[in-house]
Amino acid sequence: MGIQGMMSYVGEHKQFFVDLQLRNTKVIIDGNNLYHRLYFDASLDIRHGGDYDSFTNITHKFFETLTLCDIRPYVVLDGGSDVSDKKFATLKERAQEKIQLAFSISRGGAGSVLPLLIREVFKQILTRLQVPFVQSFSEADRDIVSLANHWNCPVLTFDSDFCIFDLKAGYCPLNYFQWRNICTYEESQDCYIPAKCFSLERFCKHFGNMSKTLLPLFAVMSGNDYINLPAMEMFFSKVRLPVGSYGNKFKKHIRIQGLLNWLSRFADPAEAIENVLKYLRQHEKEETRQFLWASMEEYEPSNVNLEDFFQNGRYESEEAKKQELPLWILSAFAKGLLAPFISDVLVLRRAILHAQVENIQRPSSHVTALSIRQVIYGLLLNTSESSFYTSARKHPISSTPALCEFDRFQKELRKSFVSAASFSGNFALTTLNEVPLADRLQLLLDTLEVTASVLEAVPGQLQLPVAVTCFWIRYSEPKVKLQHMKALLLGMVFGELHKILENPGIPAYNSDQNLKHKLSW
Template sequence: MGIHGLMTYVGENHQFFNDLKLKNTKIIIDGNNLYHRLYFDSGLDLQHGGDYDSFTDVVHKFFESLAVCNIQPYVVLDGGCDFTDKKLETLKQRGRDRIQAAHSISRGGGGSVLPLLSREVFKQILNKSQVPFVQCFSEADRDIVTLANQWCCPVLTLDSDFCIFDLKAGYCPLNYFQWRNICTSKETSDCYIPARCFSIDKFCSHFSNMNKSLLPLFAVLNGNDYINLPALETFFSRVRFPIGVHSLSGRKHIRIQGLLNWLANFTDPKEAIENVVKYLPKHDRENIKELLHSSMEEYQQSDVSLEDFFQNGSLVSQIGMELGIFPEWALVALAKGQLAPFISDAVVLKRTILHVQVENMQRSSCHMSSLPIRQVIYGLLLSTNQEPSLSQSPTKASNKIFNITEFDRFHKTLKVSSVQAAVLTEFSCQDLSCIVEVSSSERLRLLLETLQVKDDVIESVPAELKLPIAVTCHWLNHSDPGVKLQHLQALLLGVVYGELCSLMCNSGSEESHTDDIRMAYNQLFKLKTRKQQKGALDIDLAHIFCQWQCCLQMGFYLNQLLRTPLTEPDLTRLYSGTLVHQIYRELKLVTSAEDLLSGSLKACQLYQDLLGAVGSSIPPDFFQKKSKSRPCKKKKQVRLAESSDRSQLEAQPGCDVSNRFEALLGEDLNQTHTCAKNKY
């Protein structure tokens, strides 16, 4: 939620705040707000699909700052869209705004579009850092307020709605929370974070000691995410607000202050509402009164007890139970963040929203590449949650076709389309509740069949990379424009870099182990941090890698829905957009992949294993066909090595000539390269 213009208004009036030295306390954190702000305010990449490794470092530093000050965080995440659909128009407008922002970023302009996998990365960081968190069934605001008042601790967010809620310990806006500036108390030597805390008491006293209960009416009249009635403009055009100070920045702030001064004249909401509707036509008054009352209820505390969840893990959404379409295991998984809100939206609303990335707006949406995966997800969710009629046998009922509504980008507009769910006749589970009873082998079979990958393809791949590699095979067959060898090489080298990062962090005292990977890590890190020409984005290249992220996102969701028959991959260091784009440019200069790994046997072997696994899933001439379909001048076509090349391959350290895909490792085997050697 959000109240138009309120956050900037209160920010210009410092008298509404108390200065705090935050330490030794619990704090309730609006998770959605936090991960957006940490990404956008840290100068992280927005053009190349996101740098999740850098984002991970920022999030770690944030929670380390809290720990130093003995601040105990409890993170609360939004769930699916409101099941009453009151916010649909707002969501559609935000979708349109994101499309325009993505287009602007793609052309080197301004804008804020969060990389696609940021939420899942954030949840993985919370799990690894053992930061307690919960994912609500829908909007989290009211649940946050209830918990904060139960524990009498502040709320950390940047949502103007929290200026309206009556919070016992106040609301700390993120932009005044100086977590990067830890201070030490002279008296106690305790560390603390300087912060400002919004005080609803100071706010109301500024407006002639206004009754706090009038603030929800103010929020509704001024306009929030749930209500924006044209009829209320009649009220604003006719009412005369008390004359106040007009040294404010813009008409919106003048209107906010005038409305608050006007409301302060009334003792309670009932009296104020009567004075609002008297300015409206008589035939509209009762309907508007009813709508105002119902909208104000959004600012009441909820009946959900997050305290029970954080103390003993026992939370099952009352709304979810009342809807009767989720088995208990799914409700628990949603609360623990083990299923995405995308899943609950598909089941409850029969509608999903696909988020735009920085992609080529002249081409089809990147989400088209993952359509077959989504159709299977919808098939699992919809067909297994429909009761067959008495005249139907279970078999006939399961063969019924269901559709779901998707919101996606079409060029630079928001498009609504109907997508047909897959009919899963060979999957033994005919009810969502029985997925827990289906064997792991059958669930794995459905996952791999969806991705069109045979199980022997990923057999030699490390467990945590099996899903990304299977998804990569799917991406090769569904990307438009088609994937070239250098795209695949760049992506896999990026994956190897993520593994190198993990090894460097976890190597401990094994110096020899670290020495083997240090140079390869340094070489790729140097490439990642190389200064790029601003605005010089290869938009078709970005489009191809955005499609991979779409496939990974939906493959990740399907794996979760199937109770993880494949190990859940570590997304925190799996993809670094700036690095992958830089590697692609290097490979186009006829640099070989092995040169970028600086002779590290471990890194080379992992890269070859991944490349060989993907190569075994496609025809030997796959990339030759791609090259022939789009001939390029001044470029050698990628070719399989002839027998005469084997001696040259054998001369390269760490290469396995028995790998039928090995010959694709470089375009020019006769060219020698010098590897950069950096000190760690």
């Protein structure tokens, strides 16, 4: 979600904010916003696959600063796409934009595209630092609002929709959260972080004590990520919005101010909606009325009890329950053990693959791992019981379920249909977590086309990286060269040395850290 131009608009009005000295409090953090800001604000590498080491250091410093100020963070991450799929058009537009940005970056131009594994690295850091986090079933905004209001603590994000939500303790935009500028009280030497908190009361007062209940309607009419209603353009073309004395040149800002001034005339959304409908054609009125009321519900707090998750590990969502997914899937998803695309595959039978900076003239790098994804799709879609495992790469399957994938083809986003691999009854989705470890291991080895004997001489903690490397060498396009192998091996060796230096008391080789151990969760 997000209202275009809203953050820059409120940023021009300092009177909308209250100065805070944050310490000794809980804070709910929008995880997706945070890792984006930490990476891009530090101007880390985006041209050569990412700088995960520097990102790790910066993220460590961020949470260490919170600890110094006795700020207790709870991170909430977005999950998969909304089950209604109403944001699908926006997701495709964003995917296409990222392909264009990646192309620009590859040619030395401007742009911001996150490295592919930043989200996974971020979750690893949270786990290592023991920072509590949860992954919502779909978008996290409403879950964040519910938890923040329940605990009466501020929200840390950079999402313009939080200018609309009625938050008891307010919303601190990340760009005003001066975590690098930690301060101390002279009398007590206690540390605090200077911040600014967006005040909904001040915002509404600026527009003649406008009712807070009108703000969701403002967001819907302005057009957020979900809303694209042609009838609204008819309204804007006919109505005369009272802009007032506003000299900014930005058209988006002028519309924002004009619409807020116009809405402030009305007592509640019902009165405002009826006045909107006066400007529309007769046949558009009823559909638009229903659409506006339904869309405003997106700004209501959710019924998900995240406190129960953080205290007892239970995540219950009505939206998730309706999908009738196995409890072990829902639990693993909430704990961040499964990626959001898993939810999209299960619920929407679709996957949008992330663009990255690469040679745009060559096929997408995701093509190399197609057969691995087909195995994942087969497991998730609970396919037929014809055989233990059929390699989709060697033997194309026509009888298995097809899934829609969106991936880069040169500079365009292209849709294709991908068949899922086929398994025996042992791999039914409902009992997948109960499959014997030996069978899971064999499936993994078959998928990567590696035999157990190849890995016998490999230290346990390196068996999976070596197996993946074997697969990569076999199917990489262009073909792997000696310098690629040297770089990869150097990275593995450096990683092991880093572990030894960080934890000198722990043996470098741990025979228990083998593939079976990794699969046991």
